[in-house]
Amino acid sequence: MPKGYSGVILRVNLTTGSIGRESPPESLYRSCLGGSALGLHYILAEVPKGADPLGPENVLTLMTGVTTGAPISGQSRINANAKSPISGGIGDSQGGGYFPAELKLAGFDGIIITGASATPVYLWIKDGKAELRDAAGLVGLDTAAAEDRIRAELAEGKTQILQHGPAAEKGVLFSALLSNSNRANGRTGMGAVMASKKLRAVAVRGTGKVAIADQAALTELAREGAKNLPDNPDVAGLGKYGTASVLMGQNTMGTLPTRNYNEGQFEEAESLSGEKIWDTILRGRETGDQDRLGRETCHACIVRCKRVAEVKEGKYRVDPRYGGAEYETLAVFGSYCGISDLAAINLANQLCNAAGIDTIACGATIAFAIECFEKGILTTRDTGGLELAFGDPDAMLELLRQIASASTPLGRLLGKGSAKAAAEIGRGAQDCLVTFKGGEAPAHMPQAKRSLSLIYMVNPFGADHQSSEHDWIIEEGIASDLYMQKLSEIGLDTRIAASSLEADKIRFAWLTEVFYSMLDSLELCQFVWGPGWTLYGPKDVVRLVKAVTGWDVTVAELMAVGERRLNLLRAFNAREGFDRSQDSIPTKFLRPLLGAGPTAGYAFDAVELQKNLDEYYRLAGWDEQGIPTPATLRRLGIETVAEL
Numbered sequence: 001m002p003k004g005y006s007g008v009i010l011r012v013n014l015t016t017g018s019i020g021r022e023s024p025p026e027s028l029y030r031s032c033l034g035g036s037a038l039g040l041h042y043i044l045a046e047v048p049k050g051a052d053p054l055g056p057e058n059v060l061t062l063m064t065g066v067t068t069g070a071p072i073s074g075q076s077r078i079n080a081n082a083k084s085p086i087s088g089g090i091g092d093s094q095g096g097g098y099f100p101a102e103l104k105l106a107g108f109d110g111i112i113i114t115g116a117s118a119t120p121v122y123l124w125i126k127d128g129k130a131e132l133r134d135a136a137g138l139v140g141l142d143t144a145a146a147e148d149r150i151r152a153e154l155a156e157g158k159t160q161i162l163q164h165g166p167a168a169e170k171g172v173l174f175s176a177l178l179s180n181s182n183r184a185n186g187r188t189g190m191g192a193v194m195a196s197k198k199l200r201a202v203a204v205r206g207t208g209k210v211a212i213a214d215q216a217a218l219t220e221l222a223r224e225g226a227k228n229l230p231d232n233p234d235v236a237g238l239g240k241y242g243t244a245s246v247l248m249g250q251n252t253m254g255t256l257p258t259r260n261y262n263e264g265q266f267e268e269a270e271s272l273s274g275e276k277i278w279d280t281i282l283r284g285r286e287t288g289d290q291d292r293l294g295r296e297t298c299h300a301c302i303v304r305c306k307r308v309a310e311v312k313e314g315k316y317r318v319d320p321r322y323g324g325a326e327y328e329t330l331a332v333f334g335s336y337c338g339i340s341d342l343a344a345i346n347l348a349n350q351l352c353n354a355a356g357i358d359t360i361a362c363g364a365t366i367a368f369a370i371e372c373f374e375k376g377i378l379t380t381r382d383t384g385g386l387e388l389a390f391g392d393p394d395a396m397l398e399l400l401r402q403i404a405s406a407s408t409p410l411g412r413l414l415g416k417g418s419a420k421a422a423a424e425i426g427r428g429a430q431d432c433l434v435t436f437k438g439g440e441a442p443a444h445m446p447q448a449k450r451s452l453s454l455i456y457m458v459n460p461f462g463a464d465h466q467s468s469e470h471d472w473i474i475e476e477g478i479a480s481d482l483y484m485q486k487l488s489e490i491g492l493d494t495r496i497a498a499s500s501l502e503a504d505k506i507r508f509a510w511l512t513e514v515f516y517s518m519l520d521s522l523e524l525c526q527f528v529w530g531p532g533w534t535l536y537g538p539k540d541v542v543r544l545v546k547a548v549t550g551w552d553v554t555v556a557e558l559m560a561v562g563e564r565r566l567n568l569l570r571a572f573n574a575r576e577g578f579d580r581s582q583d584s585i586p587t588k589f590l591r592p593l594l595g596a597g598p599t600a601g602y603a604f605d606a607v608e609l610q611k612n613l614d615e616y617y618r619l620a621g622w623d624e625q626g627i628p629t630p631a632t633l634r635r636l637g638i639e640t641v642a643e644l
Contacts, residue, residue: 003213004548005029005066010108010130012123014197015056015115019130021108030551031637033558034065034109035521036092037565039081040572042112043090044644049575053085053189054196056116062103062162062202063111065523067548069104069210069299072222073535074528076101076299078162079520080190084461085173086361086417087437089573089582092461093176093190094520095162097183101299102160105206117198122150122163126205135200140166142354143181144321150203159205165356168195170406172415174361174439178353182306182323183298186358187439188461213550221543225528225535226302234533235303239295241274242307243327248273250327253472254599255448257441258335259390260367261434261588263595264445264602268340272330281342283310283320296323303528303535309346316343316393318350325349325359328465331443332363337370338390345393348400355404361417364440366399368418369410371432377425383410433586437462444470446589447599450501451509453609454616457583458626459513460569466526469512471498471505473532486530486537489555490515506612510619511559518562564636566620567628571641579625583613 007029011020024038032038039061051057060082067075078100084091103111107128120135133153138146143165151159161179168175168191175191176184185191194200212218229235237245247269250256254264270276279285284293296306309324311317318324325333325346333339333348352359372378373388380387388395402411413421419438422429434441439462446453449471456463472478474487475498484493490511496504515531515538522545529536529544536544538555545553573582585604592603617624621632633639 001211002026002029003211003550004070005034005109006104006107008108010111010125012111012113012130012132013115014113014117014121014199017117017132019132029066031561031564033518033521033561034068035063035079035523035565036081037521037561037568038110039063039079040090040565040568043081043083044568044572044641046114047083051083053083053088053091053193056197058083058193058196060113060190060193060197061110062113063523064100064104064109065521067544068523069101070212070218070548071300072218072544073225073301073303074525075523076301077523077525078103078185079523080177080185082190082193083576084188085192086189086439087462089437089576089578090460090569091188091190091193092520092569093185093187094523095177095179095183095185096298096525097160097179098299099160099162099179099183099204100523102204102206104210105208106204107206107208111202113194113197113199116196120198120200122201122203123199124154124203126156127207138200139169142166143178143356144354146201147181150201154203156205159203161201161203163201163356164191164194165354167355167357167404167406167415168192170415171412172355172357172403172406173420174358174365174415174417175356176358178356181321182353184353184358186360187464191356210548212548214547217543217547221540221547228535229302232533232535235527235535238305238527239303241278242295242305242324244272244274244277244307244325244330247327247330250444253448254597255445256335257331257434257443257445258595259338260336260371260432261441261445262371262593263597264447264593264599265595265597266335266338269335271340271342272334272345276342277307277309277324281309281311281318281346282324283308298525301525301528305527311343311346314343316341316347318343318346322350322353328443329359329363332360332367333396336363336367336443337396339393339396341393344397348397351397351400351404357404360442361440362400362403364434365403365414365418365421366396368422368432368434369399369414372425372429375428375432377427377429377432384408386410431587434588435462435586436584437582439463445599447593447602447604450499451505453501453585453589453604454506454509454612455513457585457609457613458616460566460573467513467516468509469516469530469532474508483532486532489538490531490559492531501608501612503615506615507619510616514559514562514566516562517565518558521561521565522558560636564638567632567636568638568641570622570626570628571633571638574627575644579627580613583626585609
């Protein structure tokens with residue numbers, strides 16, 4: 001009997017309405033660990049070359065990892081994969097909360113969703129059984145209302161629900177998948193893919209348990225994490241102030257994108273900080289009970305980094321049902337748009353979660369539109385009379401509503417994402433983009449964290465701040481002995497000069513990307529398990545996998561899984577016609593940054609970036625076009641993907 005994983009994948013054909021199951025061999029689980037590596041195994045085999053991302057031939061996979069559901073912090077994650085309507089390449093998105101563990105406790109490691117239903121349906125799973133149910137009554141409902149209706153119909157209050165929202169039904173390409181109306185698989189348009197299949201939601205209830213190979217070893221590992229949490233200032237700060245705990249540090253380093261990435265510091269950054277949230281809008285502040293009420297968590301996790309905001313009075317009222325703005329959301333609707341009103345930004349977060357929209361893509365697209373307006377590329381004729389300006393929260397919220405509802409020509413245009421919108425607008429709009437492979441860049445600036453320039457360029461599904469470690473963790477003057485001890489476990493044992501992007505920093509980017517790729521297959525939270533500041537390090541991941549599954553793995557074997565996943569993702573893109581030309585950087589990043597701060601005046605050198613790309617490809621074992629070589633695929637045991 002398998003340990004950790006159930007050994008069962010649910011297969012749903014929405015065209016025929018048939019539901020089946022399959023049991024992959026243990027060898028496939030061990031070579032993939034779950035997550036997107038396992039999802040890509042099916043997608044590469046079943047999605048035809050050139051498939052329409054929003055057509056029935058696309059395949060959507062939802063995969064947990066082999067340790068999901070185990071009683072320890074940072075394991076309740078799920079990966080969504082499909083061909084992306086944003087890039088036309090692979091789509092990949094992770095989300096947390098309670099749904100991932102619930103799916104495992106219901107007896108399934110993942111779901112393969114094919115075809116498209118003729119009418120709206122939702123999938124109901126309970127303790128090893130599954131059925132499709134009518135979802136006509138859910139059409140047009142926001143995510144919270146849909147959750148309430150599904151739970152009432154099922155009479156199962158503890159049901160966990162993963163769904164797209166009404167924005168996806170209206171054609172917003174950067175639609176997300178939401179669980180609990182506040183946990184998002186946000187990037188790459190996976191909500192739009194689910195909506196194209198007329199599958200509104202997946203509802204899950206599981207009362208089983210995860211079989212553990214060595215419960216004593218797992219318990220000891222969990223106790224170590226709990227013991228070390230108070231003494232780890234990075235993780236303890238994350239627990240208290242959420243991901244916004246990094247905002248002021250980002251601003252100090254000149255890596256807080258401001259006014260659509262034209263500057264690296266925001267003069268009103270303090271208004272957006274985690275400390276300000278704690279003091280003002282965190283739920284429970286009125287009774288002094290923020291520690292219990294304003295900090296939520298994921299299944300079995302002790303960190304409790306999820307924010308819950310509430311604003312009961314004033315112009316911008318915020319419902320705690322939709323959580324609270326995390327760092328990225330605070331930045332894209334805040335500094336990106338030149339806005340410092342914390343309530344307005346949290347209302348923007350609420351509107352996105354209610355509609356089922358990726359906050360990063362939406363906020364960055366609005367910032368793009370504002371810059372286009374300020375430069376005269378867009379006028380009031382294009383906006384229907386709406387005046388757009390940096391620093392105007394009302395204009396930002398109105399444009400967000402138009403995007404979510406697809407109620408105006410501009411809203412429908414921007415709902416395609418800024419890259420597609422710029423292509424239609426013309427008139428120099430492309431110079432205002434911050435997109436990589438069609439997706440908007442997150443709020444970590446490669447002008448300060450220079451290895452991110454490479455990661456943003458080469459990442460198979462576009463710019464992603466959680467696909468590698470950030471520079472500061474290994475740089476001289478910052479990297480602690482604890483950081484270096486963990487980094488050494490993946491072959492990084494020397495501190496690197498600040499702002500370097502020489503061969504040693506490129507190697508750092510590659511190795512940490514491989515490690516993070518493994519985490520996204522094992523489906524572990526990168527705030528808990530990582531190669532530096534986190535509660536647990538690489539050798540602890542080995543201990544976790546051994547304790548849960550009984551497999552005698554090593555760090556090297558786990559790193560091979562991470563490398564395997566990256567090559568599967570790149571192989572899919574290569575099949576769809578991607579090459580070096582897609583590993584590009586926006587022209588905006590080649591122009592000097594404005595404003596003040598340590599990154600002011602900095603611009604990337606195009607020639608240097610191409611040399612760095614060559615070195616990265618060499619380390620990865622890819623050819624000069626960034627395509628995995630036959631030798632690399634053979635070494636990783638996935639040579640057959642070259643034939644798909």
